Amino acid sequence: MVLEWDAKLETGLDLIDDQHRELYRLVKLVLDPGTETRVEDTIKFLENYVVRHFTDEESLQVASQYPGLPEHKEIHTGFIKSFLDLKAQLAAAESDEEREIAIQALNGAVVNWLGNHIKIHDRHFAEWFKGPQEWLEALSISPEGPGEGQ
Numbered sequence: 001m002v003l004e005w006d007a008k009l010e011t012g013l014d015l016i017d018d019q020h021r022e023l024y025r026l027v028k029l030v031l032d033p034g035t036e037t038r039v040e041d042t043i044k045f046l047e048n049y050v051v052r053h054f055t056d057e058e059s060l061q062v063a064s065q066y067p068g069l070p071e072h073k074e075i076h077t078g079f080i081k082s083f084l085d086l087k088a089q090l091a092a093a094e095s096d097e098e099r100e101i102a103i104q105a106l107n108g109a110v111v112n113w114l115g116n117h118i119k120i121h122d123r124h125f126a127e128w129f130k131g132p133q134e135w136l137e138a139l140s141i142s143p144e145g146p147g148e149g150q
């Protein structure tokens, strides 16, 4: 199971979309790390990137006073917990077969979770975030406040 990027994953917020694309690239790397990289290193990198992405996304939600922040944050935290459990399962694998099962489980969990989370929760936030901006533009009001001479 490999993630493929598609238009339904676009939120329209550049920072978020760029980070989501990078997450997809990293997930693919876990399955096919190439000769230079160890799976564990890729997973560690993915974990750090996920945490950074969640932090950036939540900061945007704090800054824009998104009412869904507590729920969204809880979902992020739940994902990190499952991710760490699966990482521990990989570390505890005692044979190549167990290792392969753990890698597939991790990949499947990330693929399913990430796609669903972006399409539902992240897009919900993005729509909400863009809403006020569009209203301000329609009313010709700068988000920084009225300009000179007004």
Ligand SMILES: [Fe+2]
Binding pocket: 057, 072, 076, 117, 121, 122
């Ligand atoms: Fe999110």
Ligand SMILES: [Fe+2]
Binding pocket: 016, 020, 053, 057, 118, 122
């Ligand atoms: Fe996200």
